[in-house]
Amino acid sequence: MPRIQVYLPDDLHRGVKDRDLPVSDLLQKTVRAELHRQELLEETDRYLGDLIARVGEPSVAASAKAEALSRRIQRRGPISGHGTRLAFAKGERAPHGGRLQPPKV
Numbered sequence: 354m355p356r357i358q359v360y361l362p363d364d365l366h367r368g369v370k371d372r373d374l375p376v377s378d379l380l381q382k383t384v385r386a387e388l389h390r391q392e393l394l395e396e397t398d399r400y401l402g403d404l405i406a407r408v409g410e411p412s413v414a415a416s417a418k419a420e421a422l423s424r425r426i427q428r429r430g431p432i433s434g435h436g437t438r439l440a441f442a443k444g445e446r447a448p449h450g451g452r453l454q455p456p457k458v
Contacts (some may be wrong), residue, residue, distance in 0.1 A: 369376055
């Protein structure tokens with residue numbers, strides 16, 4: 354297995370040493386996660402390129418609607434206790450046109 358040299362700021366070095374953390378394992382997991390994240394972004398770009406080639410660029414109105422929805426979701430913040438599930442306000446239309454009820458807590 355090849356070796357590389359990694360430089361850490363003093364605070365990270367102290368934290369690693371104080372907690373006796375397995376730096377090599379942490380770095381390997383972090384690099385794998387970053388590579389996977391970048392692969393997903395590349396796949397998303399390919400998918401969007403294919404989609405645009407098939408159906409064309411979104412209209413100004415569709416883009417504005419998507420931006421408004423994105424801002425509304427961002428204002429809500431994370432939903433605690435529900436993992437990554439997206440909850441909608443009671444009676445609010447889901448993107449597929451159906452109606453969802455808020456999750457029961």
